[in-house]
Amino acid sequence: xxxxxTFIPLLIVIFLAFAVPLLLxxxxxLRLPIVVGELIAGIIVGRSGFGWVAHHDPVLDLLxxxxxxxxxxxxxxxxxxxxxxxxxxxxxGKNEPVLGPLPLAGINFALTLVLSAAAGxxxxxxGLVQNMWMMALILSTTSxxxxxxxxxxxxxxxxxxxxxxxxxxxxxDFATMFLITVLVAAISQGLTLxxxxxxxxxxxxxxxxxxxxxxxxxxxxxxMIEELSHATAQIKVRAAFTIMLVFVALSETIGTxxxxxxxxAGAIVSLLRRQEDEELEHQLxxxxxxxxxxxxxxxxxxxFNLAALTESPQALLLAPLLVLAALVVKFVPxxxxxxxxxxxxxxxxxxxLSARLSLIIAASAIGLRLGIITESVNSAIVLVxxxxxxxxxxxxNRIIPSAVDARxxxxxxxxxxxxxxxxxxxxxxxxxxxxxxxxxGTQFTRSEQRDVRVVQADSPSNDPALEEYFRQARTVxxxxxxxxxxxxxxxxxxxxxxxxxxxxxxDDPQEVERFEELxxxxxxxxxxxxxxxxxxxxxxxxxxxxxxxxxxxxxxEVMVTNPGQVGKMVRDLQLPEEVxxxxxxxxxxxxxxxxxxxxxxxxxxxxxxxxxxLEDAERLFD
Numbered sequence: 001x002x003x004x005x006t007f008i009p010l011l012i013v014i015f016l017a018f019a020v021p022l023l024l025x026x027x028x029x030l031r032l033p034i035v036v037g038e039l040i041a042g043i044i045v046g047r048s049g050f051g052w053v054a055h056h057d058p059v060l061d062l063l064x065x066x067x068x069x070x071x072x073x074x075x076x077x078x079x080x081x082x083x084x085x086x087x088x089x090x091x092x093g094k095n096e097p098v099l100g101p102l103p104l105a106g107i108n109f110a111l112t113l114v115l116s117a118a119a120g121x122x123x124x125x126x127g128l129v130q131n132m133w134m135m136a137l138i139l140s141t142t143s144x145x146x147x148x149x150x151x152x153x154x155x156x157x158x159x160x161x162x163x164x165x166x167x168x169x170x171x172x173d174f175a176t177m178f179l180i181t182v183l184v185a186a187i188s189q190g191l192t193l194x195x196x197x198x199x200x201x202x203x204x205x206x207x208x209x210x211x212x213x214x215x216x217x218x219x220x221x222x223x224m225i226e227e228l229s230h231a232t233a234q235i236k237v238r239a240a241f242t243i244m245l246v247f248v249a250l251s252e253t254i255g256t257x258x259x260x261x262x263x264x265a266g267a268i269v270s271l272l273r274r275q276e277d278e279e280l281e282h283q284l285x286x287x288x289x290x291x292x293x294x295x296x297x298x299x300x301x302x303x304f305n306l307a308a309l310t311e312s313p314q315a316l317l318l319a320p321l322l323v324l325a326a327l328v329v330k331f332v333p334x335x336x337x338x339x340x341x342x343x344x345x346x347x348x349x350x351x352x353l354s355a356r357l358s359l360i361i362a363a364s365a366i367g368l369r370l371g372i373i374t375e376s377v378n379s380a381i382v383l384v385x386x387x388x389x390x391x392x393x394x395x396x397n398r399i400i401p402s403a404v405d406a407r408x409x410x411x412x413x414x415x416x417x418x419x420x421x422x423x424x425x426x427x428x429x430x431x432x433x434x435x436x437x438x439x440x441g442t443q444f445t446r447s448e449q450r451d452v453r454v455v456q457a458d459s460p461s462n463d464p465a466l467e468e469y470f471r472q473a474r475t476v477x478x479x480x481x482x483x484x485x486x487x488x489x490x491x492x493x494x495x496x497x498x499x500x501x502x503x504x505x506x507d508d509p510q511e512v513e514r515f516e517e518l519x520x521x522x523x524x525x526x527x528x529x530x531x532x533x534x535x536x537x538x539x540x541x542x543x544x545x546x547x548x549x550x551x552x553x554x555x556x557e558v559m560v561t562n563p564g565q566v567g568k569m570v571r572d573l574q575l576p577e578e579v580x581x582x583x584x585x586x587x588x589x590x591x592x593x594x595x596x597x598x599x600x601x602x603x604x605x606x607x608x609x610x611x612x613x614l615e616d617a618e619r620l621f622d
Contacts, residue, residue, distance in 0.1 A: 009053045009060055013302075016041040017294035035297050035357060036390050039382075042301020053302045060299055067296030069262045070288045071358050073244045075144050075173065076266020077273075077281065104340060105168035108353075109140070109175060111333035116140045119325040128318045131187075131372040137180050138364060138381060139322075139329050142172035143357035143389060150352060150393045161345055161495055164337065168353055174263065180363055181257045187370055188255065197254040204250055205264050208243070212272040236280045237287075240269055259362055300361055300382065308376040309383065315376035322384045330354040342496050348400040355392035356385050400498065409433045412473040414460050414489050415480035416443035419505070423479055424452045435469050439480075461488035470497040478504040483511055490520045555582070556614045558621045560603040565621055571595035576616040579609035 020037040045052040120136035123129045147169040151162045181198060215221050228235035244265040251261030309315050334350030364381040367373030413424045416438035424436040436454045438444040447454035457463040476493040478486040486504050493499040506512050506522040515522040560566060570593045584591045585604040607617055
């Protein structure tokens with residue numbers, strides 16, 4: 001008898017995908033990621049709940065599998081290869097060896113793998129798991145899909161600390177996927193030469209990458225692609241899907257796990273992506289997170305077997321031990337971050353890297369399929385995923401102060417020399433809130449005589465009395481001539497308090513690079529004097545606009561953090577009267593905004609207008 005397919009289960013799943021974000025937006029105090037809400041919704045309607053959606057539905061199973069493949073593909077696209085070249089270790093300053101993000105992340109993952117192997121062995125000896133190596137790899141996973149949005153939301157993804165966390169998550173994801181692929185091949189086929197077929201994926205990766213570079217250089221081909229990228233053709237989207245499925249099919253053919261192929265396909269698209277391909281990423285994210293990926297997470301909840309967990313004494317014992325192990329194998333290796341960063345940042349790294357989601361669920365599903373993980377253990381692992389992905393971002397946000405806070409208005413000027421006092425005076429004339437830090441009583445008295453708000457701190461880089469001002473600061477300006485003191489102040493502002501914009505006077509040209517690597521904007525008179533003269537020569541009107549304080553007009557910058565403004569086109573903005581948008585700074589580039597330019601969270605807008613109206617605009621985008 002022919003099986004009748006119905007769309008009702010798909011309707012239920014899609015309705016849940018639509019309703020979960022709406023419900024979570026009404027209960028923001030819970031701070032639950034949307035994917036956690038999707039998992040819980042799946043549990044409610046699945047085999048452990050009301051049973052409205054069947055455990056095995058052929059249509060939903062296929063869509064969920066494709067959703068997971070698509071998630072791995074988008075994770076591969078998250079890699080910014082342009083920034084990886086500068087992430088190796090290097091000497092900073094004079095004979096000051098510091099680990100760069102890449103070696104730091106490598107050491108962190110190596111320690112994680114060692115501890116995970118020890119935990120897996122312990123569980124094996126206790127008779128709680130059947131394969132210690134699969135459990136070790138499951139514990140080693142980190143969710144790149146959670147780390148990336150959390151870092152972007154806090155505005156620290158571009159700094160040294162954010163890049164270290166991003167690369168740590170990337171290495172954990174990629175290395176774990178690769179090792180799982182090797183382990184599955186070894187279990188399925190034994191230690192034969194067929195394992196070497198995994199190398200075919202890497203060969204295909206480099207061949208397709210080189211071919212893509214050649215295509216990108218052909219102007220005729222690029223023109224044709226651009227012409228077919230609109231309306232019904234959408235050739236770039238079709239090309240991305242084709243590349244993804246080529247690698248997925250190749251992985252199936254050679255007998256390896258499709259997650260590695262999908263991830264590598266995303267990495268290729270990231271490598272070949274050009275500046276004009278920015279819209280492609282938005283389109284693929286819309287397709288994935290708008291349809292396929294929610295189906296995957298909801299179906300994971302549907303398949304969750306609570307009965308298998310509660311009815312198994314071993315699984316009930318394993319669940320809390322797994323949670324403890326999941327935390328230990330991330331928090332302990334994260335202490336290596338203390339070599340470069342503060343204790344606060346080291347604990348923050350351990351918290352965020354503890355988040356597990358898609359990969360741990362996929363690895364467990366693979367083990368379940370191979371028969372080396374029981375259904376009760378699989379349920380315990382899904383429970384670990386739910387717990388870690390729920391609390392890890394919340395704990396990280398508690399530990400690490402946010403760099404993106406448009407409500408911070410204070411300009412903190414460190415160094416009450418004549419230069420520092422004058423900087424504070426000019427900022428005050430621009431109607432900004434300013435606090436000047438004086439190192440001794442003489443500087444303090446001189447600053448007070450100039451009617452500048454001032455606080456005394458004998459050690460500006462290590463004075464608890466300044467903590468309140470650092471937390472309130474939107475910008476820190478170091479005008480001290482003492483380079484080492486200035487460096488320590490900048491390091492404190494960037495890495496401990498997450499101040500997004502730090503400016504420093506750097507008299508020695510050889511020290512400029514050290515401050516830049518910290519994420520500081522250095523001002524060196526010998527290097528910047530020529531640029532300033534060029535501005536005066538080419539744009540006298542702009543210089544006058546930026547420096548004059550005898551009228552009520554000013555140029556200001558505001559960061560888009562208001563969810564109500566994110567996604568709006570410039571033409572639809574209800575800007576205050578007498579305010580114009582001059583430029584839009586997104587990522588590492590300035591854009592000239594047009595009427596159809598869509599705002600994204602974290603965009604920085606350069607505005608011109610009257611001072612009261614600029615303040616209204618700041619409130620609009622905050």
